[in-house]
Amino acid sequence: MQKTFIDEDRFQSLLTNTPSPSTAMLADVLKKGRELKGLTPEEAAMLINVIDLELTEEIFDAARYIKNAVYGSRLVFFAPLYISNYCVNDCLYCGFRAGNPAMRKKLTMDEVREQTGCLIEMGHKRVLLEAGEDIGNNPVDYILDAIDAIYSVRNEKGEIRRVNVNIAATTAENYRRLKDKGIGTYQLFQESYHRPTYEKIHHGPKSDYRRQLYALDKAFEGGIDDVGMGVLFGLYDWRYEVLGLISHAAYLFDTFGTGPHTISIPRLRPAHSVNLRPPSPVSDSDFLRLIAILRIAVPYTGMIITTRESPEIREAAFRIGITQASAASSTTPGGLGKGRPKGAGQFELSDKRSLEEITVSAMKEGFMPSFCTACYRRSRTGTVFMELARPGDIQEFCGPNSILTLMEYMEDNASPESRHLGLEIINKTLEAIENASIKKQTEDKLARIRNGERDLFF
Numbered sequence: 484m485q486k487t488f489i490d491e492d493r494f495q496s497l498l499t500n501t502p503s504p505s506t507a508m509l510a511d512v513l514k515k516g517r518e519l520k521g522l523t524p525e526e527a528a529m530l531i532n533v534i535d536l537e538l539t540e541e542i543f544d545a546a547r548y549i550k551n552a553v554y555g556s557r558l559v560f561f562a563p564l565y566i567s568n569y570c571v572n573d574c575l576y577c578g579f580r581a582g583n584p585a586m587r588k589k590l591t592m593d594e595v596r597e598q599t600g601c602l603i604e605m606g607h608k609r610v611l612l613e614a615g616e617d618i619g620n621n622p623v624d625y626i627l628d629a630i631d632a633i634y635s636v637r638n639e640k641g642e643i644r645r646v647n648v649n650i651a652a653t654t655a656e657n658y659r660r661l662k663d664k665g666i667g668t669y670q671l672f673q674e675s676y677h678r679p680t681y682e683k684i685h686h687g688p689k690s691d692y693r694r695q696l697y698a699l700d701k702a703f704e705g706g707i708d709d710v711g712m713g714v715l716f717g718l719y720d721w722r723y724e725v726l727g728l729i730s731h732a733a734y735l736f737d738t739f740g741t742g743p744h745t746i747s748i749p750r751l752r753p754a755h756s757v758n759l760r761p762p763s764p765v766s767d768s769d770f771l772r773l774i775a776i777l778r779i780a781v782p783y784t785g786m787i788i789t790t791r792e793s794p795e796i797r798e799a800a801f802r803i804g805i806t807q808a809s810a811a812s813s814t815t816p817g818g819l820g821k822g823r824p825k826g827a828g829q830f831e832l833s834d835k836r837s838l839e840e841i842t843v844s845a846m847k848e849g850f851m852p853s854f855c856t857a858c859y860r861r862s863r864t865g866t867v868f869m870e871l872a873r874p875g876d877i878q879e880f881c882g883p884n885s886i887l888t889l890m891e892y893m894e895d896n897a898s899p900e901s902r903h904l905g906l907e908i909i910n911k912t913l914e915a916i917e918n919a920s921i922k923k924q925t926e927d928k929l930a931r932i933r934n935g936e937r938d939l940f941f
Contacts, residue, residue, distance in 0.1 A: 488734040497528040522780040546775035561609040570615025572687035578754030585827035601819040606896035616651035645856035652698035658705025670711035676727025708865025713747030717761030778804030783872035846904040853885035857940035
């Protein structure tokens with residue numbers, strides 16, 4: 484069997500044989516991290532095996548520093564848009580599993596447009612399109628038509644400016660067609676890098692471990708240069724999965740010159756007709772710890788947390804590494820707006836707050852809500868994005884663009900409370916811009932937004 488970049492024996496050896504580091508050893512690793520150089524699996528194993536609570540806090544301190552150095556206080560909000568829960572796979576953790584007797588739903592294009600309008604009314608500008616794997620009900624042509632439908636919707640509150648896509652592994656030609664439609668990031672999660680666990684919990688086409696492992700390679704072959712990866716924590720030892728993510732990121736960078744644009748860190752949640760309990764539960768403290776370690780190990784990547792997590796855990800995660808978050812989610816096709824259907828949802832939500840509530844909460848904690856999609860439209864993707872993100876220079880664009888998209892939200896969607904908070908954060912962030920030219924251009928664009936213009940960005 485052909486060897487992969489996932490070396491199970493090596494990972495297990497690192498986890499078993501790497502001692503808890505001394506204060507001096509940890510200081511050396513964290514110094515490298517603070518220099519935005521990332522970590523090897525060997526160095527990450529040292530952080531994983533830290534026992535001392537004071538040293539653990541140093542890991543969190545380093546993660547906070549790195550997150551702020553690369554991305555500042557901004558948090559990008561997006562919403563998933565589930566268009567079909569038809570699926571031929573019978574994955575033991577998923578509410579879309581073929582064995583679930585719940586109602587199936589596939590949105591028509593009119594329904595896609597209606598659901599898109601609901602998201603625009605909330606204030607969203609970025610959508611993650613999701614669908615189960617079923618080439619009969621959800622062929623790639625259906626996905627492409629749905630992307631067109633999403634982009635076609637415009638109303639007085641604006642439009643969706645970027646569609647990211649999370650669908651099953653496919654061919655290089657199909658990835659090329661997705662790219663030609665103007666998608667942003669293509670996401671595909673390995674779910675578990677531990678092959679015996681992967682094969683045990685997957686049934687159907689997705690049970691092909693290597694198909695899943697090398698799908699992002701095919702995406703690159705098809706011209707997509709922004710990809711997102713992740714695992715479903717709780718299926719196997721979180722420590723092993725962290726080493727898998729770090730190794731996969733390094734493999735992509737070495738092979739294609741660009742690492743993952745995003746890493747997602749979902750935890751297993753209950754779902755209708757799902758009897759699986761987490762085989763390897765991840766405590767809240769370990770969950771926050773793995774987020775911090777990944778932030779240090781892959782400093783340039785955007786890190787995504789979903790509404791699987793509680794508001795309290797999400798806000799703690801924002802401080803130590805998370806840069807993107809879903810908000811006002813529904814995991815059921817057609818589940819937005821009035822008259823929500825009763826069908827198979829992918830998983831149960833923990834954070835059920837509205838976008839407005841989440842935005843207010845984030846601003847009270849000092850974060851800058853962002854609805855930015857500028858990088859995709861300025862060709863700051865792939866290797867170009869890496870050249871800016873790896874040294875932390877991407878913040879030169881992220882800060883001003885976050886200000887501009889937050890001002891749009893203030894003008895079009897904000898309550899009096901969030902408008903007051905938002906203007907405070909906008910003014911504070913504007914004052915912190917050191918480049919006089921960028922600051923002046925941002926002020927000019929803000930004035931144009933107040934006068935009714937929209938979609939201004941750097």
